[in-house]
Amino acid sequence: MKQIQTEPLVRIVKKEDMPAWQKIAVRLSSILLALIVSAVVIYAITKYNPIMVYQTMISGAFGTKTRIWSTIKEMLMLSCIAIGLAPAFRMRFWNIGAEGQVLVGGIVTAGCMIYLKDLPAPILFVIMFAASMLAGALWAFLPALFKAKWNTNETLFTLMMNYVAIQLTSFAVAKWENPYGSNTVGVINQNTRAGWFPTILGTQYFMNVFLVLLLTVLMFVYLKYTKHGYEIAVVGESQNTARYAGINVSTVIIRTLLLSGAVCGLAGFIAVSGASHTISTSTAGGRGFTAIIVAWLSKFNTFTMLLISLLLAFLDSGAGEIASKCKLNDYASQMIIGIILFFILGSEFFINYRLIFRTKTKEVA
C-alpha cells in the first residue's frame, strides 16, 4: 500500500522576542511593500504612473500652507480623541463612544459661543473649556456607572450614546440654523470672532497645537508615572488582582471614564472653537472611530499617537487629492489607504509569529 505522508502545508509558530531595530525594520518594510502593492494596483486600474500618483498625494497633503494646516488639524483632532481613549482602553474599557463625547463637547461649545458671545474672551474661554469637558465626561459617566454598578456591556452602551449625541446635534443644528432654511449653523460669530481661538505667533491654530501637545505629555505622564495610572493598569489587567490589592474597582472605572470623556469633550471644543467654528454631525465625522485605530496601533503611547494620526491624516487628504486630480473614483483612493493600513497591521503578525512551510513530501511504501 502506498501512502503519501505530508506535513501540514503551513504552520504558524510563535517567535522569540525581536530586538527593537528589527521591529522597526519590519514595520518600515511593510510600508514599503504596501506602496509597491498599491503601485501595482494603481497601474492596473488607471494606467497612471504610480510615482506621479504618490507625488499628487504628497502635494495634496502638504502642497500649500492651507493644505499643511488642514492635514495638521486633522492629525491633532485624531490625536486628541485617541489621547482621550487611551486611559479607558488601558483599563480594557472599550469606550467606542468617543464620537458622541466629541459631539456633546462641540454642542456645548457652540452653545456658549452663541449665547455668551458678549462675555469677555478669557471668561468665555474658561467657560467653554470647562463646559465641553463636563459634557464629554457626563456622556462617558453614564456607561461607566452602569458598568461599575451592574457590569453592563460598555461597548453597546457607549455605542448607543453616540446615536443620542448625533440626534442632539441635529436638534441643535435645527435650533441654531443660520441663515434660516440652510439646515446648517453656519460660521458662528463670523464678524466678532467671539469664542474663536486667538491668533498667536501668526497662526490661528497655535492654541490647537499647544493644547494637544500639552495633553499628549500630561496623559503620557498620567498613565505611566502616577498612582492613578498604576491603578488603571491593574484594573485593566485583572479586576480580581485589583480587588486583592485593595483597589476600589468601581471608583477607578468611573474616575477613568470621567477623564476619558472629558478629553474627548475637549476635542469637541477644539474642533468647534479652534477649527470649524460651526457645529454639525460632521464635527466628529467618524473620527471617534478612527481614533480607536490610532489608540490601538500606538499601543496607548500618546507620542506614537501623534505619528499614527499624522499618517492617517496624510493618507486621508492625499487620497482626496488623487480622487479629484487623477479623476480616480473616491473608492479607488480609499483602496490605497486600505492597502497601506492592511500591511501595517499585518506586520504585527510577522513580528510575533513566523510561518513554516512544508519542506518535503515523502512517499512511504
Add this chain to the structure above:
Amino acid sequence: MSEAAITLKNVTKTFGSVVANDDVTMEITKGEILSLLGENGSGKTTLMNMLSGIYYPDHGEIFVNGKKVSIKDPKDAYELCIGMVHQHFKLVDVFTAAENLVIGIDSHKKLNHREIADSMRYICDKYGFQLDPDKKVYDMSVSEKQTLEIIKVLYRGASILILDEPTAVLTPQETEKLFSVIRNMKEDGKTVIIITHKLHEVLSISDKVAILRKGKYIGTVATKDANESLLTEMMVGEKVELNIDRPDVADKKKRLVVSHLSCDNADGVRVLDDVSFEAYSGEILGIAGVSGNGQKELLEAIAGLQATREGSVVEYFDEKTQEKTDLLGKTPRQIRDLGVHMSFVPEDRLGMGLVGTMGMTENMMLKDYRSGHSIFVGKKQPKELAEKIKEELGVVTPGITTPVRRLSGGNVQKVLVGREIAENPTVLMTAYAVRGLDINTSYTIYHLLNEQKQKGVAVIYVGEDLDVLLALCDRIMVLCGGKVNGILDGRTAKKEEVGLLMTKLQQDKTKKNSQKTKKEAKS
C-alpha cells in the same frame, strides 16, 4: 510482547526561544503501562500533545505500530487509535454523559441515544467504571468527569491512552479506583501512558517509567528496578533530600478566630457552611479537601474579598497587645489600614496575586503603591525589593522589568511568595502554594513557610497533596462540602483518615454542630 506501540525518533518542538522537547527518541511498548515522569516544564505534556495531534513536531518522526505517521490534528490521532485525556476536561456542561461521548464524531448515522448509552454501559462493565449515561456533566463530581473523559477516549476505539496528570484532582480513594480501572485496561491489551510527577503513584501503577528533564529524554527504567530517590535524581539531575522539616510549635498564641463563617457564591449556593476554627502563631494549619469545597472562599473571606452571611465572625488578635479586631465587612485596604499584617498567596497567581503584564518591580508595589502623599508612584523601594527577592529566592528572569507572565510557574510563585513574606506578616495564608512547581522550588517554599512559622507567624496552608500536608502541618483541618469535617493533629493523622474526611461528611457531628448553633441563636 515487546512490540513497540509508539516510537519517537529525534522529535523536537520549540515555542519561540523555548525548547519544549529536544531531540527525544523513545519507545513505548505495546500493552504496558508507562509513566512519563518529569518536573513541570520538562515537556511531558508537549510530547504527548504531539501524539494526540494538538501540536506538530518541528523535527523528527513518529511511528505507530511500526508505521511512520503524520498526526496533524486530533482526528488523525483517533484514526491511529491514540486518545488523550487532558488535564483540563473538555466536556459540554449541559450535555449528558452519553451526549458528550459522540460530540465531534464525524458520522452520517442518525444519533441513536439508546445505542450510545448501551455501548457506554458495555465499556463501563468491561473496565469497571461507574457512571450513569444520562447524568448531566454539571451534576458530576470531578472524578466522574474524568471517568467520562476516559470512557470517551475508549468509545472512540483508542488502544493507546494518554492520561495527563489524572490523579491531580482525585482523593486517595478515587485514585485507587482509577488505578484498578487502568489495570483492567492493561489486561485488555491497551497501552496506557500516564503523565505524572507523583513518585509513589508511578511506583504503584506502572510497568516502566520514562523520564524527561528540561525537554530531554533521560531514560526508561523498569518500575521494579526503581525507587523514589533514583527517580528523583533522574528527574532533577541531582540528589534531593526528600524530607520536609516540621519544627516544633513554640510560643503558641491565638491569632485568628473564625466562627460560624458562612457564605454563598454568585449563584446563591452555600459554599461555606458554619465554619469555625482558630489559627495560632508559630503554627502551620493545613487545610485539606477536594478542591472546590470552600477553600478558596474561606481564604478570600478572611482577606476581605468575599461577602459573608450574617452571623459570621472573623477576629484577629494583635501579636503584642492581644487586642481583638473584627475583620469582616472590611475591604482589604481597610484591613491593611487597621495595621493587620495579613499576607495572602492566592490560588490564581497571575489572575489575582500578580499582574501578568507587569514586571517584578511594578508587582512589588501592588499592595502599597498608595503610600506617601505624592501623586506619583515611587519605584525606588519596589525596585530594591525586586532585586532582593530575585537574589535571595533565585528567581530566574531576564530582568526585573520582564513581564512576570513570561516567567515559569515556579518563578512566578517565588515572586508572589517573596512579596507576601517581605511584608512581615503576622498571618500568612497560602492556597495551593506548590501547585505546578518543581521539586526544588516546592522545597524552597516549604522552607520559607517553616521560617515564617518559627518567626511566630500564623501560617494557613491550603494544600492538595496529602503527603505534604501530613509532613508539613501541625494541625490539619478537613473541609468537605463547605463544612469543617474534622481537625486532626498533623503528627498523628493517617492519610486514609484524611482521605475519608475529604469525601464523607461526618453526619452526627454536623448535626451536633447545627444544634449547637441553634441553641446559641436562641440564647
